Amino acid sequence: MTKTEQFENIENLGAIWTGKSDREHTSFNLQCHKDDTSRAVSFLGDAVCNMQLNPAEVEQLKVEVSNEHETSFNNYKEVTMENSHFNVYREH
Numbered sequence: 001m002t003k004t005e006q007f008e009n010i011e012n013l014g015a016i017w018t019g020k021s022d023r024e025h026t027s028f029n030l031q032c033h034k035d036d037t038s039r040a041v042s043f044l045g046d047a048v049c050n051m052q053l054n055p056a057e058v059e060q061l062k063v064e065v066s067n068e069h070e071t072s073f074n075n076y077k078e079v080t081m082e083n084s085h086f087n088v089y090r091e092h
Helices: 003-013 034-049 055-073 076-088
Strands: 016-021 026-031
Touching (some): 003 034
Antiparallel strands (some): 016 026
């Protein structure tokens, strides 16, 4: 599906789509009515497995991710806390 078709399907479900990318994680969330759960799971699976990427959007996202990386890299307290947490709780 194209991006427009995806958003039309979300709108038809009456669902709420959120996506978030951090330095090391990306997550997608689709909040829907209980009766539409199977359709929402199918939609998420299709969105992740059969994604069509527009080259212009990919380039734009590269710039955004690069800026996010630069911002988070310069936030020494956050980076130190994330690394400390990772190392302290590595086996848990």
